[in-house]
Amino acid sequence: MNRLRVHLICALLMISSITLGSCAQNKKVSDMEKENNKALVVYYSETGTTQAIAKKISQATGADIYRIEPEQPYTAADLDWQDNKSRSTKEMNDRTARPAIKNGKVDFDSIDTVYLGYPIWWDQAPRVVNTFIESNDLSDKRIITFCTSGETSIDGSVRQLKADYPILDFVKGKRLNGAPVNEIEKWVSSLKK
Numbered sequence: 001m002n003r004l005r006v007h008l009i010c011a012l013l014m015i016s017s018i019t020l021g022s023c024a025q026n027k028k029v030s031d032m033e034k035e036n037n038k039a040l041v042v043y044y045s046e047t048g049t050t051q052a053i054a055k056k057i058s059q060a061t062g063a064d065i066y067r068i069e070p071e072q073p074y075t076a077a078d079l080d081w082q083d084n085k086s087r088s089t090k091e092m093n094d095r096t097a098r099p100a101i102k103n104g105k106v107d108f109d110s111i112d113t114v115y116l117g118y119p120i121w122w123d124q125a126p127r128v129v130n131t132f133i134e135s136n137d138l139s140d141k142r143i144i145t146f147c148t149s150g151e152t153s154i155d156g157s158v159r160q161l162k163a164d165y166p167i168l169d170f171v172k173g174k175r176l177n178g179a180p181v182n183e184i185e186k187w188v189s190s191l192k193k
């Protein structure tokens with residue numbers, strides 16, 4: 001009888017140590033995933049629409065956020081797409097235009113995922129986004145794109161970014177105008193590898 005009790009206690013101790021051990025292991029794995037998967041939300045926004053989405057992505061992922069700022073701010077006249085002589089029209093008509101940005105270089109050492117957001121200008125990412133990309137080494141990053149627009153999808157802009165920078169790993173994201181945080185959370189988890 002006593003022997004049976006001792007065996008039972010031993011068996012219970014073994015089971016509980018295995019369970020505790022595997023919990024500790026699970027915790028370590030998820031912590032490691034977090035540490036190894038550092039993300040940064042980088043965005044450009046003139047009138048706040050893309051900025052609002054960038055903030056929600058940062059909220060959903062816990063990632064830091066970084067704003068691309070042109071050295072020379074765009075005036076309302078600069079942004080007039082109906083004027084074929086406006087600054088934005090001229091820049092978008094010139095594939096080599098690279099407007100200077102304020103704070104170009106970012107420390108990407110510990111970052112492996114970049115959420116890159118911009119408003120669509122003439123079916124493309126604005127040229128300051130190209131300036132940003134060319135000012136930084138993004139070669140080993142996963143670059144998940146997102147955009148806002150009047151109605152144009154993200155497709156053309158991502159096609160062009162992939163053509164311009166074939167060695168970079170762009171993931172075609174979404175047009176996210178007005179998306180609530182829960183929709184963004186779903187989108188972010190659908191992107192997990």
Ligand SMILES: Cc1cc2nc3c(=O)[nH]c(=O)nc-3n(C[C@H](O)[C@H](O)[C@H](O)COP(=O)(O)O)c2cc1C
Nearest residue numbers: 045046047048049050119120122123149150151152
């Ligand atoms: C110069 C310029 C060109 C634009 N071109 C397009 C376009 O081709 N298609 C579209 O749907 N919206 C276009 N838009 C509208 C913007 O993409 C849209 O308002 C965007 O959400 C603005 O984002 P922001 O507030 O973050 O700057 C254009 C806006 C500007 C200023």
